[in-house]
Amino acid sequence: MKIFNAPQIKELDIYTLQEQKITSAQLMERAADKCATWLRNKYPIHTHFTIFCGLGNNGGDGLVIARILLAHQYKVTVYVVKHSPNTSPDFEENLALLKDSITIKTIISEKHIPPIEEHSVIIDAMFGAGINRPIEGVCKILIDQINTLNNQKVAIDIPSGLPCEVADFSKENTILKANYTLTFEAPKLTFLLPKTAHYVGNWKILSIGLSENYKQTIETQYEYIQSKDILKFTEKRASFSHKGTFGHVEMIGGSYGKMGAVVLATKASLRIGAGLATAYTPNCGMQILQTSVPEAMWTGNLPCEHFLEGNYISTHKTVGIGPGLGIHPKTQTFLHLVIKATKTPMVIDADAINILAKNKEWLNQIPKNSILTPHPKEFERLVGSFTNETEKLQKLRAFTATYQCLVVLKGAHTAIADVNGTIYFNSTGNPGMATGGSGDVLTGMIAGLLAQKYTPLQAAILGVYLHGLAGDLTIKEIGMPSLIASDLVNYIGKATLHM
Ligand SMILES: NC(=O)C1=CN([C@@H]2O[C@H](COP(=O)(O)OP(=O)(O)OC[C@H]3O[C@@H](n4cnc5c(N)ncnc54)[C@H](OP(=O)(O)O)[C@@H]3O)[C@@H](O)[C@H]2O)[C@@H](O)CC1
Ligand SMILES: Nc1ncnc2c1ncn2[C@@H]1O[C@H](COP(=O)(O)OP(=O)(O)O)[C@@H](O)[C@H]1O
Numbered sequence: 160m161k162i163f164n165a166p167q168i169k170e171l172d173i174y175t176l177q178e179q180k181i182t183s184a185q186l187m188e189r190a191a192d193k194c195a196t197w198l199r200n201k202y203p204i205h206t207h208f209t210i211f212c213g214l215g216n217n218g219g220d221g222l223v224i225a226r227i228l229l230a231h232q233y234k235v236t237v238y239v240v241k242h243s244p245n246t247s248p249d250f251e252e253n254l255a256l257l258k259d260s261i262t263i264k265t266i267i268s269e270k271h272i273p274p275i276e277e278h279s280v281i282i283d284a285m286f287g288a289g290i291n292r293p294i295e296g297v298c299k300i301l302i303d304q305i306n307t308l309n310n311q312k313v314a315i316d317i318p319s320g321l322p323c324e325v326a327d328f329s330k331e332n333t334i335l336k337a338n339y340t341l342t343f344e345a346p347k348l349t350f351l352l353p354k355t356a357h358y359v360g361n362w363k364i365l366s367i368g369l370s371e372n373y374k375q376t377i378e379t380q381y382e383y384i385q386s387k388d389i390l391k392f393t394e395k396r397a398s399f400s401h402k403g404t405f406g407h408v409e410m411i412g413g414s415y416g417k418m419g420a421v422v423l424a425t426k427a428s429l430r431i432g433a434g435l436a437t438a439y440t441p442n443c444g445m446q447i448l449q450t451s452v453p454e455a456m457w458t459g460n461l462p463c464e465h466f467l468e469g470n471y472i473s474t475h476k477t478v479g480i481g482p483g484l485g486i487h488p489k490t491q492t493f494l495h496l497v498i499k500a501t502k503t504p505m506v507i508d509a510d511a512i513n514i515l516a517k518n519k520e521w522l523n524q525i526p527k528n529s530i531l532t533p534h535p536k537e538f539e540r541l542v543g544s545f546t547n548e549t550e551k552l553q554k555l556r557a558f559t560a561t562y563q564c565l566v567v568l569k570g571a572h573t574a575i576a577d578v579n580g581t582i583y584f585n586s587t588g589n590p591g592m593a594t595g596g597s598g599d600v601l602t603g604m605i606a607g608l609l610a611q612k613y614t615p616l617q618a619a620i621l622g623v624y625l626h627g628l629a630g631d632l633t634i635k636e637i638g639m640p641s642l643i644a645s646d647l648v649n650y651i652g653k654a655t656l657h658m
């Protein structure tokens with residue numbers, strides 16, 4: 160699903176009106192009706208709603224929602240926050256319609272800000288996608304007050320004050336903190352970024368029938384990955400296929416005391432369907448690997464007892480490197496040899512990334528279209544620090560373009576940056592996955608998919624999606640805190656049933 164910025168949403172709106180021969184007021188009615196239906200399903204009939212409306216179309220949505228809720232016998236109080244003389248035509252039209260049913264109160268200055276009933280559900284329809292500067296004056300005072308209340312808060316389209324795209328978020332910015340956000344058609348970029356997502360709460364996409372034809376023509380830099388996107392990639396296994404058909408993963412990693420990481424990655428590569436897997440570890444890992452993953456083979460440089468060092472000769476398997484690797488100076492040299500000897504895309508994770516961060520001149524030598532899977536701290540070591548989300552996304556794009564590789568920046572809504580600059584955000588996963596070893600499982604999954612000849616972009620997207628889904632399926636059966644990385648490996652199978 161494409162993620163649109165504010166000008167693109169406007170374009171899409173205009174095209175939809177022409178294509179479907181409807182007025183903007185009719186589209187507003189449709190959008191507000193979807194919100195009202197959601198609210199009616201969620202809140203019982205005795206609920207009181209306090210709706211704060213701005214003067215643009217977001218405010219217009221609020222007025223229509225009020226009208227529909229009133230028609231369904233809900234108790235509703237509506238305030239229009241009059242911060243400017245300008246209003247939108249659809250706001251005016253709906254203001255006139257609503258005036259027939261209730262008295263609409265106006266907030267012009269601080270003294271008009273009302274006390275809000277303790278159990279009233281607050282609907283935020285002050286500013287939507289049209290926000291173009293920080294909020295000041297009476298709106299700021301009102302939002303600051305609302306943010307101190309424990310009432311449930313539902314934002315329409317986007318919490319007031321939050322832009323659709325990334326902006327510099329100084330501490331002074333006033334943004335309403337919602338429990339729920341009902342957004343139209345597609346999420347906004349700011350819903351998916353760690354510094355801004357907490358304003359949005361639990362968000363729902365409400366489809367309002369915008370033109371699918373026009374969506375196809377809009378070029379976006381951001382996409383949101385859902386199940387229908389991954390279904391495109393999946394292929395059935397041919398009857399006469401054999402283990403050689405599904406590739407051979409060589410998972411390189413492990414060091415004394417950190418062998419579990421490579422165990423998890425190797426197992427995961429097999430669970431996602433690689434035909435064969437070989438773990439390449441120091442000698443102390445041999446028995447551990449052979450006992451914990453009997454399906455895998457083992458190889459290593461026999462003289463290395465506790466960490467990988469020495470020579471490396473490629474056997475042209477699909478290489479994953481990093482889990483548990485350590486950063487011993489001799490291991491650093493060894494990694495350099497692996498990178499130079501490998502000619503096809505590889506997966507580079509954990510300490511392999513940390514070593515590259517210390518030896519940036521080697522980055523030019525990694526095979527084209529390789530996939531690096533840093534968590535945010537590892538990413539920062541690679542590209543240097545960043546002060547805001549804009550800078551982080553710029554650095555992400557610059558990195559993939561410079562080194563012609565993909566980056567999987569892990570976390571909630573893991574971001575997969577393609578070589579061409581498109582960034583795909585994941586929709587699966589949960590905080591139960593914030594546990595040691597989860598990332599190693601992902602490395603194994605992506606390597607296993609690469610071995611099966613998925614393209615690097617497909618392997619990254621599919622791996623990240625199924626990894627998160629395995630986490631989501633796990634917590635349906637055990638609580639989030641109990642989830643451990645081995646559970647993810649065990650649920651890969653169930654996750655693949657959704658393909
Ligand atoms: N396709 C869809 O998704 C559909 C979307 N719909 C709805 O339309 C909403 C977008 O509506 P919108 O364009 O009228 O803008 P909105 O957010 O109401 O802002 C109002 C005006 O406020 C102003 N302003 C900006 N910042 C300010 C500030 N800090 N402090 C003070 N003023 C400020 C600025 O005007 P200015 O003052 O700059 O002239 C701006 O124009 C969208 O979020 C959704 O709810 C549906 O109805 C139909 C389908
Ligand atoms: N809050 C969260 N929501 C969704 N996924 C998460 C969350 N926290 C962590 N994860 C996922 O768990 C994995 C953690 O990886 P990483 O930090 O490398 O762990 P480790 O180094 O212990 O293997 C990543 O795939 C990340 O996306």
Ligand SMILES: [K+]
Binds near residue numbers: 286315316318
């Ligand atoms: K809003």
